[in-house]
Amino acid sequence: MSAPPALSSRLAPLLLMAPSLLLLGACFVAPAVILVIYSLYTAEPGGTMLPVLTLQNYTRFLFEGLYYRVVWSSLKVSLTVTLWSLVLGFPLAYSLARMRGRRRRGLVVMLLLFPLMTSVVVRSYGWLILLGDAGLLNTVLVGLGLVHSPVRLLYTNTGTVMALVEVLLPYMVLSLLAVIQSIHYSLEEAAASLGAGTARVFLDVVLPLAMPGVAAGSVLVFILAIGAFVTPALIGGAKILVVPMLVYQQAITVLNWPFAAAISFIFLAFVLLLIWLQVHLLEWHHRWRGAP
């Protein structure tokens, strides 16, 4: 047995990673760096930027009350989406995890992933057909006499939340599924044999042990929901402004690139903070469970 040459063994991983690193560097890191610089420039009316460094773009977003409403509606939509994904996703993930037969489970997971295989625009127009005043949902509701006049769903938070939950549910379910599958079923049986009914088994055993999945899924869905642009734009309409739409408006309509860049970075910082929190929450959770 001859050892591989030291040089090539050290270089090989680097060479293998080089293409993707270059792509990421050129298409993501470099523009991001440029954006950081832009965010510090001074904006002039009419879409020009002066290379005069200032923090004004940041302070404007953070301290001028004007944008709090946008942030608040973004947070509200994303939190609602996260909550509904959790409420709908947990029973689904649990049943999947406890399902016998690998093929059947694979089939349901496939069905679950269907929304992700459709383009976001097509999916959103589908929702337009369903949610409109003369749409399918309202036709059925009125036809059954459940409501007198059509319920306003389109261009509301409710419609946006429904559409986002549909497409983000798979992320929640898959995050939960992995964790719930690792909870041995005998733990539930042990709790039952010790006198715990179904609800207690869930509260005492399944839920606490599924917390890492709940945290991961919630952070993931929240981040994707708060960053969503097309769905809120098409279904929420122009009335409900969320942060990504504000960025779009500033960059494309107002042509205030420095301000748009600053909002993006404040946003990015927020999302990174969430991810950091999730990772550390998991660590604390493990420590609490007595893991090494």
Next chain:
Amino acid sequence: MNGSAAFGDLELRGVCKNFGRTAAIAGLDLRLDRGEMVALLGPSGCGKTTTLRIVAGFEQPDAGEVWLRGRPATGLPPYRRDVGLVFQSYALFPHMTAFDNVAYGLRRRGVAAQELRRRVDEALAMVHLDALGGRYPRELSGGQQQRVAVARAIVIQPSILLFDEPLSNLDAKLRQAMRGELRAVQRRLGITALFVTHDQEEALALADRIAVMNAGRIEQIGSGEDVYRRPRTRFVAGFIGECNFLTGRLHAGGQLEIGGGRVPAPPDTAAPVGPVTVALRPEDVSLDSVPAPGDAVLAGRITAMVYLGFTRRYSISLPDGADVIAVRQRDAATPFRPGDEVVLAWRPADAVLYAGSG
């Protein structure tokens, strides 16, 4: 007389359970008296685990009844059964300390804080874990986890204690020690216990009675000595310990024709005249040159010998071509070698006959 004597702590009556088209349990009757420890012994797939799960309430029987302490329990969910269960994997709650694991059943029963503390400490002391109540399962060794699982099951003072392959996850040395401890705890509490195992040594060492199961039925239930010395079926004889099976013919007058000779049949055999299978334990086959009077005697030739330290194991070929294994301990005489002509002898009462030559 208390009520338990009339009923037994556990009674299964005519229990049947099918999975799809296959019958996992086909008409099972079993009764455990107060303080008794019974082993369900059998190969995998014989229905022993399903039986345990039916007693625990995780499976419902398709037919038959389950009675616990003289009360009907058929159809009751697990959390209403008062059954203490020790899982093969222990199934300790990983997010709770040993103390909280043991306390769980008492909390579900609404036991007051002070009494709970006392009973949990008592249970932990009984399994010698008094000092480790604050540890999480991950911080405990396999043997310690097993003890927590036992403490968790006994602390609720269940009507019956169930074990699913309780020692199979421990290494051989620890298993020996835990066997003794399990037995001691069970005896001290006078608790009725049913355990499932595929390990005959475990069953022999732990159980007051062994129920040997095969294909969803109990083939024989009795003391260890009963099932070993007087196996009622060929399956039991073959499953517990090692056994030679010889086909032959039982003639009227207690004469047995096997291995190219005629020998006295077991005096109390129930087998009818005709083709029979003779079950003979290797340690019952003597190779001494002078058989005792009344012994069954056959001629044979050694074909192989394996030295096993305390014993020697001989393969012997009979004139009709059948093979017999004989195990002899520390033969005083010089050991036989392959090719040696020997005289096999056994006490007729040591052999067991089964009708048919299957």
